[in-house]
Amino acid sequence: MQPELQTMAEQRTELSSLGEFGLIDKLSEGLELVNESSQLGIGDDAAVISADDDNFGLLSSDMLLEGVHFDLSYVPLQHLGYKSIAVNVSDIAAMNGKPEQITVSLGLSNRFSIEAVEAIYKGMKAAAKDYQVDIVGGDTTTSHSGLVISISVYGKVAKEKVAYRKGAKEKDILCATGDLGAAFLGLQVLEREKQTFLANPNMQPQLDKYKYIVQRQLKPAARMDIIHELNEKDVVPTSMIDISDGLASECMHISRNSGLNVAIYEDKLPIDKQTYDTAVEFNLDPITAVLNGGEDYELLFTIKQEDHAKLDTHPDIHFIGYMHKEQVGNVLITKNGNQVPLKAQGWDHLGQK
Structure with a gap:
């Protein structure tokens, strides 16, 4: 064994010990932006690049791996194609921007037919139409470990309206769109039905009473509608992020990047009745599902008082908390008025939790 390889083996550190964001921090150490056009690199929902006198360019990428991010035993290919575009558009929305172009790269094994790939692209084309984004290129290659979908998205935002994870100020109001926890509970239902089918292939999936939460898992929507409405109302978020890894985790990002603490109210957290009822059915705490479920792709942002x-009258924007400097740190204020530490236990892409 070569000396340098032997040293690496002796010093082996498991990826799961760092987690996704710890690994990103590790790999980005010492990286310097050398081009004047690079305004912001690693650390937000999208990189920020000079575009023209009035706008910044926004660049982001995401990967979906079979067996990690999706299970083709219950995920329709067309829905998967739609979702792969939507989750990337969501990154641009999280910067208060508008997506414009997308490239699509696919790793395909020989078990995929032309018709199967066309089904994936049918979903992608539908999403591209919905979000008014152009699919302008990409790549295809052979995969020996299942389906791989890699998307890169480019968009723009007016320079004075860009929203970062940093920027929140003390007493800013914390807002969340839509409802939370539904995608996580939808996944629990799909996994249960899969196990039921494996035990008895004659059993038909029982999904009728879970349509909403299953839809939130299989075909999430990027909240570009909220971005357009914020622009119409002349509201520029002081900070923003999309809720992909769980509300608690995203709160931590805004807290860390803004140098402040977050306080959220348990009774203000938005949860759909079907999500709540399904959590109870699965013997899960509904609030835990809201805080740590992930894959909702709603928006979390702060606004000035x-x-x-x-x-105030928007039916789909909820005021769930505020930013503060108090020593208690990031907290959840319970219905009884108690303050408990806010902990992030969302999806770990490396530990697969």
Whole structure:
């Protein structure tokens, strides 16, 4: 064994010990931006690049791996294609921007037919139409370990309206769109039905009463509608992130990047009745599902106190907490008024939790 390889083996550190974000921090150590056009590199939902006098360019990428991010035993190919575009558009939305172009790269094994690939692309084309984004290129290659979908997305945002994970100020109001926890519970239902089918192939899936949460898992929507409405109401978030890894995890990102703490109210957290009822059915705490479920692709953002009135009557924007400097740290304020530490236990892409 070569000396340098032997040293690496002796010093082996498991990827799961760092987690996804710890690994990103590790790999980005010492990276310097050498091009004047690179405004912001690693660390947000998208990189920020100079575009023209009025706009920044936004660049992001994402991968979906079979067996890690999706299970083709219950995920329709067309839905998978749609989802792969939507989750990337969501990254641009999280920067308060508008997506414009996308490239698509596929790793395909020989078990995929032309018709199967066309089904994936049918979903992608539908999403591209919905979000008014152009599919402009990509790549295809052979995969020996299942289906791989890699997407890169480019968009733009007016320079004075870009929203980062940093930027929140003390007493800013914390807002969340839509409802949370549904995608996680939808996944639990799909996994249960899969196990039932494996035990008895004659059993038909029982999904009728779970349509909403299953849909939230299989075909999430990027909240570009909220971005357009914020623009119409002249509200620029002071910080923003999309909720892909769980509400608690995203709160931690805003807290860390803004140098402040987050306080959220248990009774203000948005949860759909079907999500709540299904959590109870699975003997899960509904609030835990909201905080740590992930894959909702809603938006979490902060606004100035004076912008509250502009959004006060919006049916799909919920005021769930605020930013503070108090020593108690990031907290969840329970219905009884108790403050408990906010902990992030969402999806770990390396530990696969």
